[in-house]
Amino acid sequence: MSFINYASREINCKIVYYGPGLCGKTTNLQFVYQKTAPEAKGKMISLATETERTLFFDFLPLALGEIRGFKTRFHLYTVPGQVFYDASRKLILKGVDGVVFVADSQEERMDANIESVENLRINLIEQGYDLDKIPYVVQYNKRDLPNILSVEELRRELNPTNVPDFEACATTGEGVFETLKAVAKLILFDLKKGK
Amino acid sequence: MANPQLIMYDEEFKQINAVIEKLLREANAKVIFLVDKNGQLITGCGETERFDTTSLASLTAGNIAATGGLAKLIGEKEFSILFHEGEKDNLHISIVAGRVILVVLFDTRSSLGLVRLRVKKASEELSAIFGRLMQKSEEKEKSGESEFPFAEITDDDIDNLFS
Numbered sequence: 199m200s201f202i203n204y205a206s207r208e209i210n211c212k213i214v215y216y217g218p219g220l221c222g223k224t225t226n227l228q229f230v231y232q233k234t235a236p237e238a239k240g241k242m243i244s245l246a247t248e249t250e251r252t253l254f255f256d257f258l259p260l261a262l263g264e265i266r267g268f269k270t271r272f273h274l275y276t277v278p279g280q281v282f283y284d285a286s287r288k289l290i291l292k293g294v295d296g297v298v299f300v301a302d303s304q305e306e307r308m309d310a311n312i313e314s315v316e317n318l319r320i321n322l323i324e325q326g327y328d329l330d331k332i333p334y335v336v337q338y339n340k341r342d343l344p345n346i347l348s349v350e351e352l353r354r355e356l357n358p359t360n361v362p363d364f365e366a367c368a369t370t371g372e373g374v375f376e377t378l379k380a381v382a383k384l385i386l387f388d389l390k391k392g393k
Numbered sequence: 394m395a396n397p398q399l400i401m402y403d404e405e406f407k408q409i410n411a412v413i414e415k416l417l418r419e420a421n422a423k424v425i426f427l428v429d430k431n432g433q434l435i436t437g438c439g440e441t442e443r444f445d446t447t448s449l450a451s452l453t454a455g456n457i458a459a460t461g462g463l464a465k466l467i468g469e470k471e472f473s474i475l476f477h478e479g480e481k482d483n484l485h486i487s488i489v490a491g492r493v494i495l496v497v498l499f500d501t502r503s504s505l506g507l508v509r510l511r512v513k514k515a516s517e518e519l520s521a522i523f524g525r526l527m528q529k530s531e532e533k534e535k536s537g538e539s540e541f542p543f544a545e546i547t548d549d550d551i552d553n554l555f556s
Contacts, residue, residue, distance in 0.1 A: 199398040199399070199431070200398055200399075201398070201399045201400075201401070201429050201431070201433040201435070202398070202399070202400045202401070203400075203401040203406070203435070204400070204401060204402050204403060204406075205401055205402065205403045205406030205407070206401075206406070206436075209543075210433040210434075212431055212432065212433070240445065240447045240448060241445055241447075241448050243448050243451070243452065245455075254455060254459070255455060257432075257448070257451045257452075259447045259448075259451075262554040262555070263553070263554050265543065265546060265550050265551070265554065266543065266545070266546065266550070268543075270554060273432060273433065273451065275432075275451075285462055286459075288462075289455070289458035289459060289461075289462060290455075290458075292430065292431055292454075292458060293429070293430065293431025293432070294431075375555065379555045382551070382554070382555075383548075383551050386543060386546060386551050387546070387551075389543050390543045390544060390546050
C-alpha cells in the first residue's frame with residue numbers, strides 16, 4: 199500500500215509489471231528510464247542473470263511532480279517472468295498499489311500469457327489482494343512482430359473484465375507511457391477514494 | 394488488506410528522527426535509515442547524501458522479504474536481524490514493530506556489539522512511536538476525518554504529472 203508522509207509532503211506508490219518470461223517487462227522500464235529527465239528518476243536497478251533474464255526484480259523510482267503540494271513518487275518494479283521464480287514474484291507483490299500485466303502478443307506465447315495471469319491472481323490472493331479490485335491495466339506488447347494474435351483475441355482471453363488495455367512495442371516505446379500513465383491514474387483515483 | 398497503508402504525521406516524524414539521530418551518535422554509525430517493508434524510504438540521517446538511499450531502501454526490503462521467505466522454509470516466522478559485513482562498511486538490518494526496517498551502516502569506528510546494543514534500545518522507542526502512529530491512523534479513519542490531499546484531485550492534475 200502507498201506511503202503518505204504529511205511531514206515531508208510526499209506520497210509513494212508501488213507499481214508492479216507482471217507477465218510471462220521475455221514478454222518485455224524489463225524493456226518497458228528501460229524505455230521509461232531512457233525517456234525520463236535525470237532529475238525525475240533515480241537509478242534503475244536490475245538484478246539479472248548473466249543472460250539478462252530478471253532474477254529477482256528490476257526497480258525504477260520515478261518522481262513525477264507535485265499534486266496539491268505533495269511530491270508524487272512511483273516505484274516501478276518488474277517480477278522475474280520465468281516460471282520457476284514464483285517465490286520471488288510473490289515477494290515483489292507485497293504492498294503493491296497497481297499492476298501492469300504485460301502480455302506477449304505472439305501466437306505461440308498465448309498459453310504462457312494465460313498461465314501468467316492465473317499465477318498473478320493466485321499470488322495476489324496470497325498477499326490479501328483481489329485482482330478485480332486493485333488498479334490494473336493490460337499491455338499487449340510486441341505488436342511489431344509478424345506472428346501476432348489480433349487484439350480482440352488477446353482481449354477475450356486476457357482481459358475479460360475489460361480493464362484499460364494498450365497495444366505496445368516496448369523496444370520502440372510505443373504504448374509504454376500510455377500504459378504507465380493509465381495505471382498511475384487508477385492508483386491516484388483509488389487513493390482519492392481513500393482506499 | 395494484508396498490509397495497511399502507512400501514514401506519517403509531523404509529530405511522530407519528528408520523534409522518529411530524534412530517535413534515529415540519537416542512535417546515529419550513540420552507535421557511532423555513518424548512516425541510519427528506516428524503510429517500509431514495501432521498499433519505501435521513510436526517513437534517514439547521517440551521511441545520507443553519499444548514498445543512493447532510494448535504491449538501498451528497495452533492495453533492503455527485497456532482502457528482508459527474501460530472508461523472510463527463507464525463514465518460512467525452515468519453519469521460522471522471520472529472521473528479525475540481518476548483518477552484512479564488508480571490508481570497510483557493514484550493514485545491520487533489523488525489523489521494528491513488525492513492519493518497519495531499521496538499517497544501520499557503520500564502519501570500524503564502531504562495532505557490531507555496540508550497534509546491536511544501541512539498536513535494541515532504539516527499537517523499543519521506535520516501536521512505541523509506530524504503535525501510536527498506527528493507532529492515530531485508525532482513529533482518524535474511524536472518525537471519518539479525511540485530510541487526504543487528493544480528495545479534490547482532478548483528471549487535469551493527473552494529466553499534468555505526465556506532461
